Amino acid sequence: MKHRHDMPFGAQPDAQGTDFSLWAPAARHLVLRHRPGDEGPWQEQAAVSAQGGWWRCTLPQAGAGTRYQWLVDGTAVPDPASGHNPHGPHGASVVVDPCAFDWQHAPPGRPWSDVVLYELHIGTFTPEGSFAAAARRLPALRALGFTAIELMPVAAFGGSHGWGYDGVLPFAPHAGYGTPEDFKRLIDAAHGLGLMVFLDVVYNHFGPDGNYLGQYAPQFFSQEHESPWGKAINFDGEGSATVREFFIHNALYWAQEYQIDGLRLDAVHAIVDDGERHFLQELSQRVRAAAGDRPVHLVLENERNEGERLAATPLPGRFDGQWNDDFHHALHVLLTGETRGYYHDYGNQPLARLAHALTHGYVFAPAPRQEGRRTALAPAQPQPLGAMVNFVGNHDQVGNRAFGERLATLVEPPVAELALLLSLLGPAIPLVFMGDEFGARTPFLYFAGWEGELRDAVREGRKREFGHALEHARAGRTELPDPCAAQTLADSRLDWALAESQGGLARQALVRQALAARARWIAPRHGLLLSEGHSAQAVGDTGLLVRWHYADGRQLVLELNLGGTPVSCPACPSFPGETIFQHARSPSDDHWPAWSARWTLSEPQA
Template identity: 50%
Template sequence: MRRVHSMSFGAEITSEGVRFALWAPTAREVRLVLDGIERPLKADGDGWYRHVSEDARAGSRYGYKIDGNLIVPDPASRFQPDDVHGLSLVVDPQSFEWSETSWKGRPWEEAVLYEVHVGTATPEGTYAGLMSKLARLRDLGITAIELMPIGEFPGRRNWGYDGVLPYAPDAAYGSPEDLKRLIERAHELGLMVFLDVVYNHFGPSGNYLHAYAKTFFTERHPTPWGAGINVDGEGSRVVRDFFIHNALYWLQEYHFDGLRFDAVHAITDDGKPHFIEELANRIRQAIPDRHVHLVLENEANQARWLNRDDRRRPKLHTAQWADDIHNSWHALLTGENEGYYEDYADKPLQHLGRALAEGFAYQGDPSPHKDGVIRGEPSGHLPPSAFVAFLQNHDQVGNRAFGERLSHLIPPERFALAHAIFLLSPQIPLLFMGEEWAASTPFQFFVDFENEPDLARAVRDGRRSEFWRFKAFTDPEMSQKIPDPTDRKTCENSRIDWSETERSPHREVLSQTRHLLDLRRTEIVPLLKSEYRGSHYKVSPESMLDVTWTFADDKLHLLANFGNNPMNGNIEENARVLWSSQGIDANGKSLQLPPWSGIVVKGQSA
């Protein structure tokens, strides 16, 4: 089977030749540069420049000369062998023959996500290197890998959020065919593959759209990265289609099973339908016959995008990253109260209880961190599977000054308690690479602007200035210890070491993760596939958390003591214990929980 997504953007091989298409509404002149030869292009009335060449073929190098002096790559380039400033490569997607033809994906309720940065997940830092680890992840109980953004970014090292060519899988990790082999192998093993995509901004180097398509951006909607993406003004139809086709391209041409949309709260749209709504509708209409899962990162906590139909299927988006769950856990476990943890530090256990029971902790409540701005919408009507829960991810680890993982910050017994509750709660769990064995390596912020020293200096200085408002870094000497994001060693230090799994204490943590994921598969997933009937939670003044989730036939009950004294608690008559901390005698209805301990049981619904 061969797969290709046909679109109006980029270079596409047709029966007449290779069709080139560039939207350049604010350029005065555009010439196609093809294998060293320039050809003038004629503009259509709507800002498009199109040309069909019989001389071009797969492997041809091309770019566009703008206004007589600037040669730029194709913004919809399918591959960039020479980085973001180089020429684009004509790719024939039909040259790759997929051997798997029956894969339709997996139900969302079965998802156990594993977030991966391709460049630091293996010694090789490539798609091929990651492919060699897939069987291990499958055997652990992972059912889906989620790749951090891979759209072409500057240099050889980057988290991916500085991408500027969103259709081109970055050449630092391998070829388009290598990426397809990775996905094909994952499907052979029964693993889904998700991709993190960025539609809210472009990186600081290699974005040439301002030179010929100024209307791609708008000053009406400023963002932390500059002018906003124009999804609601003049010319916005082409801009919206650029990103909608990008989503369809990854799902159809590469056969990804789902997408995670980065920071959609930074995409401002005053029109109707909202871009987020149209994006989901277009995808669902185009791919009705597969399990395709769409996940939001949305600081605004807008439950409206996550509603279900009368058959319990997502109307638009499948789920949202549950930052409230993470932030509550983190404040509770570490005691940290600076930055956005300020919103959770006053009563972390109450926030955690509400988030575990209802998805959002902030549901129309004022945010102290944002000077009282109201944040969120009611979410208690949504099933737990509408939320992706995590104790760690690339942001929450990598945006720390030194990239410490949670297991570096708290005692092992507290980490074990949180990990068990996290993996046995009914939200969809996401593990960050190496978390399953409490990896010793950090994950730090890194970039590669070797050929742009001024930008490198700005990023280095900006990184350190980010932490001046934190007490620990008011001392200039301390701020100088923050790893240099432009140094190659910062990236190398973030590369996980798989051999740790053979040594204590990592071996024992991995074994426990495997046990918990097996429990999740046999006990929690069947619940998620049944009708959800609501939840309730209680938090005692002595720091006891009591949460119950009710499904059609069974209830899931969590009881945990986060205080420093033993606490008495009760579980249902004849409830079956799925997991408990050491030291809990769960033989009867009444039990005593030692400090920082918990129990998860399953019982019949009334």
């Protein structure tokens, strides 16, 4: 099978040669510099100016492997739509022939209800930090019951290593992880196992190192709007039609040419679009139309809690899911007692906040966090619970701590186990951060391979942001991890030896059992979940009796004790039905031991 996405940007090879296109409305003179491979003399061919700021050039007989750079008024720059930059974003781009790769497996085509996400960072998931090494770990994930891997961004960025959220060439996989063909082999291997592949994409900014667009296409950046990273991407001003196409084609490129099964859009609250049709709406419409009957799932990270962007079923213009920080923050405060920073908003009655997240999705009403503390609770009308993505850890919630601690290092094992089960066994879609399935103790720190002034600025910025953490650090810690040191990257790599330990094997067995219960009892009922009427009743100081309602009259009932002492509920009603999972529970219905839970699927109610 061959898969290709044609677009007006970049290099498009065919049997006669390769057509090159660059949108450079501010350029006065463009030349395409090229050579057949990494060695030999460069040749140059003048580009032709076309309408609308476009420049075009055709090289007969030039095919895959051709190295090229644009000389924009004498300055050498990479192709912003490059499919491969083996020497980083400051080096030459390479023509990639997508039809040279022969796909062996079709995408699994799983519905949203089947999704169980496993988030991983290619560079720290394995000792090798490569696409090929990650592929070798996939069978074990599938055996545990995961149905999808979610990759932190792989788009090419400046420096040798980083999280990926500072990408500058959004169509080119980071060369440190492997070639485009290596990435396709990873995806193909996942599909052969029945695993979906989700990819994080960043459409709210470009990274600070290796982006040249401002020199020849300043229209990429808004003259009206700002973002946390400087000028916002221009989605609604002069020239924005081409900018919108650039990013929409990026989504289509991953979905079609790389057969990606889902996209997670990073920090869409930082995307500003005052136009008639919001960029997010258009992107969803275009991806849905191009995918046809094949499921391509669309997920948001959105601090604004805009429930109107979500839908219980795939709809053009809407999104399948959103990362639910409210669930995580309420649970984290309840278990750790931390109330600094954004946890401050959840310090008041965290058990009630958690109950609201479990039954209504969001805790707080739509509001950007940067405008101050959020105090207004979300409306009583719940969001689609099946559109929530719940987790007890992810790259942000672990990596944005000063020392990158996982929940497993902040609480006792029974507490961490119960928290993980709570994210796995509910109507929301679960997400597990790499290593948490075996109780990893390694940190996940912020790291970036910056050099020079940028390196110095990042180091100083981390000190300003997290210097206070040293006051509360464990004994022996007198300084923050250096974000640009090679050791910080090394410290963040998973220790797979722990996965083979007695404790690691026990944690994996627990996850396997929970996901088997989910696949049998919860996922098939996803479409029957009602949009409202769910309830949560406090039991003592640490207990919750949660009831989720289905259209056929059944209820998924959770009896949960998130405390270190037992609670009793002699007045709680009984729920005849099937016990689908229980953890640390005794046979008694009205006695709930410490850190325990039981999930029951009740018989239909009259």
